[in-house]
Amino acid sequence: MxxxxxxxxxxxxxxxxxxxxxxxxxxxxxxxxxxxxxxxxxxxxxxxxxxxxxxxxxxxxxxxxxxxxxxxxxxxxxxxxxxxxxxxxxxxxxxxxxxxxxxxxxxxSKLPARDPQGRTVWVTRARPKIDRIACPWLIRRFVDPSALFLFVSASEVEAVGERFGAVAFDIENVHWSHRGELCTFDVMVEEFGLELEPLKRLATIVRAADTARLDLSPEAPGLLAASLGLSRMYSDDLEQLEAGLGLYDAFYRWCRDATDETHNWPSHKAKVKAKA
The missing domain is CATH 3.40.250.10 (Rhodanese-like domain)
Known part of the structure; x- marks a missing residue:
């Protein structure tokens, strides 16, 4: 019971x-x-x-x-x-x-140390487009809902990480970054033990959009377009991140629940009454 x-x-x-x-x-x-x-x-x-x-x-x-x-x-x-x-x-x-x-x-063992407020703190390059929004979404939704993200000049990412106890990601020569053909999102899905089918499907879309290999996924051009649109709508990286979370929520739910669903117009044709 x-x-x-x-x-x-x-x-x-x-x-x-x-x-x-x-x-x-x-x-x-x-x-x-x-x-x-x-x-x-x-x-x-x-x-x-x-x-x-x-x-x-x-x-x-x-x-x-x-x-x-x-x-x-x-x-x-x-x-x-x-x-x-x-x-x-x-x-x-x-x-x-x-x-x-x-x-x-x-x-x-894969989780960074937490700050005095109990949050993991991450740092990456300013003006995010795809991977640098996708990875924070993954962390917030599956790793640490209270995670804090710092966006700084590309040349200062590692130094800021050292001075402020933040984990650098999606830059060269750090642990959380691209590996071979995989993008940072792929790496996080694998290392955090999150290899669920919906997340693996989403990882393919992210990788395709982030590495200019749009042929890997028919959904990738849509993610690329939406991501570039968001980057032009918001001059503030944190505001863009908050808006981007909703975008990835939608892609995740499609990957999990709606890949077999199609849509056409009109979706429900009105029945034509027979003439008397």
């Missing part, structure tokens, strides 16, 4: 990667976490022992508490969160069931 306020792995999987995804809080004890140091995409770690201290920070938000098997730890944390004003659920079966079903898990 499912616990009260339990969310099934299948339902959670449908929410991850979308703007409607709840806050995911992994509350496994250290022993369980160290035995499998991976996180459900977008999850953050918190100690159940300190829940009374951190729970008020999630007031009026929707939260899913995750422990090893979906029993006492997540149930207790969810109860505390509800007491603090959150709408809290638990993950049915915990992370153990999630893993057994072959669902994606992000290796913690």
């Amino acid at each position: 499912s616990a009260i306020n339990a969310l099934s792995p299948d339902k959670l999987a449908r929410l991850i990667g979308t703007p409607a995804c709840p806050v995911l809080v992994d509350v496994r004890i250290d022993e369980d976490f160290n035995a499998d140091p991976r996180l459900i995409p977008g999850a953050i770690r918190r100690s159940h022992r300190e829940v009374a201290e951190w729970a008020p920070g999630f007031s009026k938000r929707t939260v899913v508490a995750i422990c090893r098997r979906g029993h006492k730890l997540s149930e207790g944390v969810a109860a505390w969160l509800r007491h603090a004003g959150a709408s809290a659920n638990i993950l049915e079966g915990g992370i153990e069931t999630w893993a057994k079903e072959g669902r994606p898990l992000v290796p913690v």
Whole structure:
């Protein structure tokens, strides 16, 4: 029997990667976490022992508490969160069931250190077009919803990263960058353990648009056109990023749910009444 306020792995999987995804809080004890140091995409770690201290920070938000098997730890944390004003659920079966079903898990070893506010901080070249919007979208939706992005002059990316504790991406000679024929988005999908079919399909579109190989995907010219249009609509890189998140939300949902759907006009022809 499912616990009260339990969310099934299948339902959670449908929410991850979308703007409607709840806050995911992994509350496994250290022993369980160290035995499998991976996180459900977008999850953050918190100690159940300190829940009374951190729970008020999630007031009026929707939260899913995750422990090893979906029993006492997540149930207790969810109860505390509800007491603090959150709408809290638990993950049915915990992370153990999630893993057994072959669902994606992000290796913690791949995640950058977080700043004092608990955010990962990234830095790249200013005036983004494709990869430098696609990668922040992937990070925000599947890795760290609170991630912060700095856009600076190309010549200063690495120096800014060193001075401000930010991870450089999509420039030459850094870890998170193009590799062979792969673009940075491809690399992140692979290294973060996010090789889901919709994301692999989206990665092909991004790679085709970002590397001028539009023949790789019939959707790539559309992404290129929309990306270049956004870059001309916004002079502020952060405003462009916020607008671009919606663009990639739409492409992701097409990749996940709508690749077989077609559209024509008129889609529903009115029936012609027969003459008397």
